[in-house]
Amino acid sequence: MEELRRIAMASYQASSSRLRNLGHDFFASMDHDGNGKIDQREFLEFMKEAGHVKMSNMFFFNQLDLNEDGHLDFDEVMMVYYIIQSGRPFCDRCNRFVTSTYLTCVTCLEDPTACPYYLCLDCYAHARLDHLHDNSSQFVDNYSLLEYLTKSKLCELRSRPNAPLAIQGSPNSGYNQPHPVQTRPWKTALDLLNIGVYAGFMSTTFCTIL
Numbered sequence: 616m617e618e619l620r621r622i623a624m625a626s627y628q629a630s631s632s633r634l635r636n637l638g639h640d641f642f643a644s645m646d647h648d649g650n651g652k653i654d655q656r657e658f659l660e661f662m663k664e665a666g667h668v669k670m671s672n673m674f675f676f677n678q679l680d681l682n683e684d685g686h687l688d689f690d691e692v693m694m695v696y697y698i699i700q701s702g703r704p705f706c707d708r709c710n711r712f713v714t715s716t717y718l719t720c721v722t723c724l725e726d727p728t729a730c731p732y733y734l735c736l737d738c739y740a741h742a743r744l745d746h747l748h749d750n751s752s753q754f755v756d757n758y759s760l761l762e763y764l765t766k767s768k769l770c771e772l773r774s775r776p777n778a779p780l781a782i783q784g785s786p787n788s789g790y791n792q793p794h795p796v797q798t799r800p801w802k803t804a805l806d807l808l809n810i811g812v813y814a815g816f817m818s819t820t821f822c823t824i825l
């Protein structure tokens with residue numbers, strides 16, 4: 616959670632004055648008595664009224680209360696603000712906020728009518744068979760998914776007619792092409808495919824550039 620606090624505050628510092636003001640408004644709307652800190656009652660009431668049901672519990676409050684002084688200060692509330700804005704998930708099995716790697720159900724992800732289904736590592740390790748589609752399940756971790764989506768977007772841009780040279784790779788982009796385009800950007804994805812991390816997901820959405 617300390618890493619999350621640092622990310623949240625770095626995002627706050629780097630954002631426009633308008634967004635920073637929204638952050639202060641967010642804090643003020645939670646701070647009913649205006650004493651500059653958020654107690655448990657204020658936090659739980661706000662989360663419930665705002666419809667953030669999974670956040671309205673003491674376990675999450677205590678996760679946020681990094682210095683364990685019994686209330687939330689501005690930095691700690693900015694973590695909540697960041698979590699809401701960035702869509703960081705809660706585990707759909709244990710309902711706890713996921714502080715590190717998480718897994719997403721591939722079948723639910725591909726179904727536009729379904730909500731994403733997330734598991735924390737503990738739940739994935741012990742209970743992934745609880746969530747089944749046709750007696751099976753397939754999950755992808757957030758790092759692999761991000762890598763896949765990044766490459767998909769790059770692939771889409773490259774396949775456009777008259778794509779500018781810049782998106783075909785720059786010297787420091789990590790997608791530079793000393794080899795033909797067919798063999799470079801998808802190597803990682805193919806490696807993942809080979810170890811079966813998300814074979815089904817990949818096979819249905821392969822880019823024609825391959």
Ligand SMILES: [Zn+2]
Binds near residue numbers: 711737739
């Ligand atoms: Zn869990």
Ligand SMILES: [Zn+2]
Binds near residue numbers: 721722723724732748
């Ligand atoms: Zn699912």
